[in-house]
Amino acid sequence: MTAPATRLLPLALVAVLAACSPGNTPEDDGTEQEQAITAAQQAAESAKVPPPNGAADAPPPAPTCDATQVQGLVGQVLEDATAEQARVDAGAKTVRVLEPDQMVTMEFDGERLNIEVDATKKIVAVRCG
Template structure:
């Protein structure tokens, strides 16, 4: 009897599981697009307020996101965002829009 009851209880509990709502990405600012051309001057620099301000000015991006090795990130594309990839030494190794 217990052998029959346990699977039924497991099915009943699994049936109560609610679906997770997908996260809606923040909307990009209309008319603002990132341009990653000409950002070579940022390579080798460290994260700072000055670097962020210069990255925004050079790229036209509204948002700058620093990515560290192994960091989990969302994969949605944002035309107004600049991603600065940091190496294990904390220095910028590459810059990409999105």
């Protein structure tokens, strides 16, 4: 089931259950049930329509970074050319060098290679994100 359809299922169930609440006359029950079924069908149909520009429910892009390809750099001294070659070898779009005590944003980017270095610029870890 697609994500929009799973969001609408509880609404449809609530509408059907509301039609069964006590205090309604049999005629009201039939009308409310028909309305609930119609509303659920319309909701299911609208869930089939993709969002405009595919933005709202589009899955995130698949990560392209593969840090396993550059693990051999751990222990080496980082140079600009090494960082760029590591980015290319890992298939990452960007590279970020993380130095000791540096403030770092915590958002995950599956297309970014992170190279962690110590105070002497020696590479201590290489990971994607």
